[in-house]
Each structure stands twice: as structure tokens, then as C-alpha cells.
Amino acid sequence: MAAITDAAELAALVDTMIPGDELFPSAAAVGTHGLVGPRLRQLLGRDGLARLSAALGPLAALDRGGRETAIARLESADPELFAAVRMTVYLSYYEQPAVVDAVRAMGHDYNDAPQPDGYALPPFDPDQDLPRRPRGAFVPTAEVRRVDLAALDFLQAGAR
Amino acid sequence: MPRHEPADVVIVGSGAAGAVCALVLAEAGIRTVCLEQGPWWRPEDYPHWGADWEWRRLTDWSTAVNTRRKAHDYPVDTTDENTLMWCGVGGSTTIYTATWPRFRPSDFRKGTEHGLAPDWPFTYEDLAPWYDASDALVGVSGILGDPSYPPRGPFQTRPLPPRRMGRWAQKAFDRLGWHWWPMPCAMIAEPFDGRPACNNCGACQNGCPRGSMHSASFTIWPKALAAGCELRTDARVERIETGADGRATGVTYVDRMSGVRHHQPAEVVIVAANGVGTPRLLLLSESAKHPHGLANSSDQVGRNLMHHVLGIAGLWVDGVTDVHAGVISAAQICCEFAETDPARGFVNGMTFHIVGQNGAGFQALGAHPGNVAPWGARHHAHFRSHFNHGIGFLLVGDDLPQPTNRVTLSLTSKDSSGLPAPHITYKLHENDKRLIRFAADRAREFAAAADAFDFKLNDFGLSSADGYRPPAWHLLGTARIGDDPANSVTNKWHQAWDCANLYVVDGSSMPSGAAVNPTSTITAMALRAASHLRDNFVDLRRATVTRRD
Numbered sequence A: 001m002a003a004i005t006d007a008a009e010l011a012a013l014v015d016t017m018i019p020g021d022e023l024f025p026s027a028a029a030v031g032t033h034g035l036v037g038p039r040l041r042q043l044l045g046r047d048g049l050a051r052l053s054a055a056l057g058p059l060a061a062l063d064r065g066g067r068e069t070a071i072a073r074l075e076s077a078d079p080e081l082f083a084a085v086r087m088t089v090y091l092s093y094y095e096q097p098a099v100v101d102a103v104r105a106m107g108h109d110y111n112d113a114p115q116p117d118g119y120a121l122p123p124f125d126p127d128q129d130l131p132r133r134p135r136g137a138f139v140p141t142a143e144v145r146r147v148d149l150a151a152l153d154f155l156q157a158g159a160r
Numbered sequence B: 001m002p003r004h005e006p007a008d009v010v011i012v013g014s015g016a017a018g019a020v021c022a023l024v025l026a027e028a029g030i031r032t033v034c035l036e037q038g039p040w041w042r043p044e045d046y047p048h049w050g051a052d053w054e055w056r057r058l059t060d061w062s063t064a065v066n067t068r069r070k071a072h073d074y075p076v077d078t079t080d081e082n083t084l085m086w087c088g089v090g091g092s093t094t095i096y097t098a099t100w101p102r103f104r105p106s107d108f109r110k111g112t113e114h115g116l117a118p119d120w121p122f123t124y125e126d127l128a129p130w131y132d133a134s135d136a137l138v139g140v141s142g143i144l145g146d147p148s149y150p151p152r153g154p155f156q157t158r159p160l161p162p163r164r165m166g167r168w169a170q171k172a173f174d175r176l177g178w179h180w181w182p183m184p185c186a187m188i189a190e191p192f193d194g195r196p197a198c199n200n201c202g203a204c205q206n207g208c209p210r211g212s213m214h215s216a217s218f219t220i221w222p223k224a225l226a227a228g229c230e231l232r233t234d235a236r237v238e239r240i241e242t243g244a245d246g247r248a249t250g251v252t253y254v255d256r257m258s259g260v261r262h263h264q265p266a267e268v269v270i271v272a273a274n275g276v277g278t279p280r281l282l283l284l285s286e287s288a289k290h291p292h293g294l295a296n297s298s299d300q301v302g303r304n305l306m307h308h309v310l311g312i313a314g315l316w317v318d319g320v321t322d323v324h325a326g327v328i329s330a331a332q333i334c335c336e337f338a339e340t341d342p343a344r345g346f347v348n349g350m351t352f353h354i355v356g357q358n359g360a361g362f363q364a365l366g367a368h369p370g371n372v373a374p375w376g377a378r379h380h381a382h383f384r385s386h387f388n389h390g391i392g393f394l395l396v397g398d399d400l401p402q403p404t405n406r407v408t409l410s411l412t413s414k415d416s417s418g419l420p421a422p423h424i425t426y427k428l429h430e431n432d433k434r435l436i437r438f439a440a441d442r443a444r445e446f447a448a449a450a451d452a453f454d455f456k457l458n459d460f461g462l463s464s465a466d467g468y469r470p471p472a473w474h475l476l477g478t479a480r481i482g483d484d485p486a487n488s489v490t491n492k493w494h495q496a497w498d499c500a501n502l503y504v505v506d507g508s509s510m511p512s513g514a515a516v517n518p519t520s521t522i523t524a525m526a527l528r529a530a531s532h533l534r535d536n537f538v539d540l541r542r543a544t545v546t547r548r549d
């Protein structure tokens, strides 16, 4: 029986969850399943993977509609297991270099990793970034007074 | 069991508070040893350098102890929350996000104001110079002039830029007529004290490997070590030892690398193991003289646990927000509802923080509120409209200290050294629930004022059948300071009522939690307490009685 540790099964899973479009590559086209396999094992352990294989059934042999049905079944039957799969697939996909390039192609300044480059740090601009008419107040220490709790019945027992 | 040379002071825990105590005492020539159960984390250990940084943030670098499950951590036995903390040199400042607002004057007077929490044994004005001194030590970015706070001492650098996210938020705040001001952050926007300015990388939820953020391992420990403090890592303290007279004689710890137990004698013991680790250790240190745990004759050790009552919203707007870049909370704080107004139907206040949303993977997962991009054919359309168009809106409310919210010792769970894990019970008070529901309504108003096309609130289960089960990253109140030995654990100088050479200096010392992040206050308190101990060390090292003054 096909197990979710098989490359073809994993590829079918990730490609059904994240297919390609005119800009974004499909998850399997950029090798996402190569990361997803070991990560699911790390997260779920052997037993969890076996549970996942059983819950999904063989995917690779199905057409897109059949795969979608299998994944949707998992999503409603075992939301926690599905959430772990989704987290693994999404995070593994968005770290792929070709996907980072697609994000950049949308016009966003976006790095493969936070360091070492970071992003530009423009100086704070007080003309734009402070309130024109500052609002706000505080109660000074000497002016802190007992508030009237009469309307807050639910508190009466607790006040001391 | 190896016995070490007696120290003047032994400190348990090297985090926000322990590091400050170590620096102050070592600089005064007081022989100080700090024991830390975790290791050093080197800059290259951080996830920031690799494409897998988002995966690591939620797995091996997770801030949740029960997700990480490392030998240097301890598990937390609870179904009420997801406890977040970090164990190692620098403690939780290794991975926090350095949001650095101060408490307000009224936060120290809740006993006077409504009586559901005690007054602190000192006032805002008493702590103000220590706030200024601790800011000068760690480096804080910000700008003076916020009318919702008393005048204060200087910031060390200009504020961090708010990004387009912050500019969008400003307009919404202005439309609503609500207070806003640039959020103070212990993250420097210009070089300071030999440390480089932040480079806006946006991954502060993994900590900061550059040292731009105040993480005690970068900012304080190098100075404390240079001043002569001895720091032993992977040294897990099992118990604080006491003599026949009830005074502390030192600590027993296990070297986690060898498994060998050691005794470290000391004239004074400071516990700085955080709001969960500290009560746990005090409870583990029971003896004939202290049968209910050390410093626990009042039965207050472990009680009054506070975390802040929380929610996190996201709104998505028709504009680019730079929400993946920049310091997570370096935009605005809104204190419009920070003071008590009983007309709202509850006591205490709340603040709102404009926050970032991390990288593309986490944003596809819906960021903190979980507005997840659907899988399948609609995935990319959702990503296109939401990525870098979000604004995070964090709701932080002042939860009441309740004796039933508490840390005890687990009967079933143990750490890697075989010590009982802490067990946590944490339930919201009706007042907390009312407060966070009010806050959630304000978040919706804010989203409307921001012309958001999408909005999602994560109330951590409050409105679900399962109930509220928050991530808990502010660990407060479980060994509080006070004026009265009957309802506090230490006096106002953090000296235990029951054990005059034992000090508790960390998040557990707080009698109430205010409606903002606590670490600027924990650091100021630590500086104040350690300076008092230093200045009076000749007497206090021999003290047999804890005085009220």
C-alpha cells in the first residue's frame, strides 16, 4: 500500500494543496515534498505518519478531484493532524528559492532569510510618525481613588 | 558531592532579572555565582540565517516549552495554557521581542483603586529612577512626549520606523480619536554601547542574533562576566538548602552534562528563575523548618499567577504594509483604554499594540490570528491579496491576580533530571473575560476605521466550547512583594519574609501585572533590589529577620 513517505504520494499531496499558477510554481515542481517528508516524520513520528497514510489513502493514483476529496476528508475528520500537515506544507513551500523569487516578482522586497541583509531601516520621521495633536492622559499616583464598584455586582465578593 | 568555595551570593537563573542582579553585585566586588540550567546560545545558533527560519520558529526554536521538549527545559504540566519561555543564558530575553513600555502610576495602586489586587509596596515615582537607569543599561528606542505617561528620562536612540503598517494604523487611530504613540522597544535604532543598530530583519520572534535587541546574553552578561561574576551553565538547581535556623545555606544543583550533584554554599541566595521556575524551586525546597515549601508560610508561593488576558487580531488592507520587515512591535501603542472605567462593566485597563506578521510562510498560515490561506485552487489568490497587506493588532489586558491561578508541583511529569515539573492552573476571572470582550469590540472598530477588507480575531478559545487556552509568555505574580507577611512572599526589597537571606527577584515578584509587557518593570525592579542588597550587604548577608522597611 502506498505510504505518505513515498515521493510520489508526497508530491501528490503537496501539489494538490498548492498547485501552480502563472506566477507561482506548484509545490512539487520546486521540490517541497523533499522537505515535507522528513519534517512530517519529525513532527508526527512513525505512528503519526502511519495514521496520516491510513487517513489519506493512496493519492498518487487519483485524479485531482479524488485527491481533493481525500484531503478534505482528513481536514474534517482529524483537524489537528491536518493542521500539522498544512503547517509543514506551507512553511516548506514558502522557503523554496523559486517561491521567494515569485514573491519578489510581485513587487515585495523579500529576502530568503532575515539575516544577514535585513531590510532598510529608514530613520524615524517625527513629522509623519508622531500624532499631530497628541492625546492621552494618566491618573497620577496621588489621584488614584477608589472607583465605584456598585454597578459591578459580580465583583462585590472579591474586593478586599 | 562536590562542594564549591562559598560564594557571597548565588543567583538561580540568568534571565532578565538574574543578569541584572549578577552585574550589580559583581561590579561591587561581591563574589557572585549564577547557576543556569540551560546553555549559552551563540549568534550562529539562531534561525535567522537560513531559509528554514519560519519552520524552526515553530519547531526546535519554538518558544513553547512543551513543543520544544529539550533536556535543558522543563515541561509544564497544564491543559489551561501553552506556556512560553526560554531556558539558557539570558532566559526568555533570548527570544522575546523587547516591547518595552512602562507600567503607569495607577498600576501600582490597584488596592486603592478597586481592591481586587494589592497596592504595590512602592509607587511609580519610587521606581521611576530605576526605569531610567535600566533603560540606560539596555538601550531603548523611543521618543519623549507621550501625554499618557508622566514625564520620564531619556531614550537611548530614536524610535524605530513604524513602516507603512504603522502609518496606516495612525490614520485609523486618528479617525477614532484614540491615543497612540510610538512603542518604546529595547531594540536600538542607532548604534549604542558597542552594539549595532537593528537592521529591520523582521524576525524578532526568534530573538536577535545581532545584539541589537536587549537580550541579556548580549547586553548584560558580557559585562557581568568581565566584572567577575561566575556563570555556570547547564547547572540545574534542585533545591535551596536551609540550616537549622531556617536561613538559606546555599543550593544543590545538578550539572546536566555529567549528572553530578554539587553543593554551592552562599551567604545570600537570589532566586530569579521566572514566574513559573521560581515558585517551583521554592516548593521543591521544603524542609522541616519550611514544611510547605521555602518562604511559603503565607501560602502565597505559586498563587496569583498572571499572564495578561490576551487576544490577537489581524486586519488586511488595500495597501502594502511591510508587515514582514521591521521590529515586530515597533509601531504604536494605544493607551486609550488603559485606565479603569467601571462604566465599561469591569475594572482594569488594556492596551493595543500594532504588530508585524513574520514571513511568507507564516502569513500563508494566517499569521497570529490564523486567517489561513485555503489549500487548493484558491491558495495563491488569497496569498496575493493578504501577503504584506496585513496589520497585527495585539490586545493586552490586565488580568486579576487570583489565588486559584497557581503553580504547584506536578504529580506525574518530571524534567530530564527527574525533578517534578510545575503544574499550572490558570482560568480567567469574569472581570478578565469582560475586559477582553470589550477589547475585541474595539479591535473590530479599529478594523472598520482602517477600511480593512478582511479581519480576524484570535481570542484563544474564549468564545469556543473548549474555553480560553492562551499562549502564556508573561509569567507573573507567584511570589509577590508586599508590606504584609500574611499575603506576600517578600518585602519591598524582595527579601523573603520567612528566610532573611533569600531574595526573589523576577516576574514572580509582581503584585499586579498592568496592561503592558512586564520586562522593563522586571528589569527596573531587579536593578533597584540588587542595588539595595549591594548597598547594605554588610548587614543583609547576616540578616536573621526581614524588616518591613
Ligand SMILES: Cc1cc2nc3c(=O)[nH]c(=O)nc-3n(C[C@H](O)[C@H](O)[C@H](O)COP(=O)(O)OP(=O)(O)OC[C@H]3O[C@@H](n4cnc5c(N)ncnc54)[C@H](O)[C@@H]3O)c2cc1C
Pocket (backbone or CB within 6 Å): B012, B013, B014, B015, B016, B017, B018, B035, B036, B037, B038, B063, B084, B085, B086, B087, B088, B089, B090, B091, B092, B093, B095, B096, B097, B098, B099, B100, B235, B236, B237, B238, B272, B273, B274, B275, B277, B278, B281, B473, B474, B475, B505, B506, B507, B508, B517, B518, B519, B520, B522
Ligand atoms: C515569546 C516571548 C515573547 C516575549 N516578549 C516580551 C516583550 O516583547 N516585552 C516584554 O516586556 N516581555 C516579553 N516577554 C517576557 C519576558 O521574556 C520575561 O518577562 C522576562 O524574560 C522574565 O524575566 P525573568 O528574569 O523573570 O525570567 P527569565 O528571563 O525567564 O529567566 C529565568 C531563567 O531561570 C532559569 N531557571 C529556571 N529554573 C532554574 C533552575 N532550577 N536552575 C537553574 N536555572 C533555572 C531558566 O532556564 C531561565 O533562563 C516575552 C516572553 C516570551 C516567552
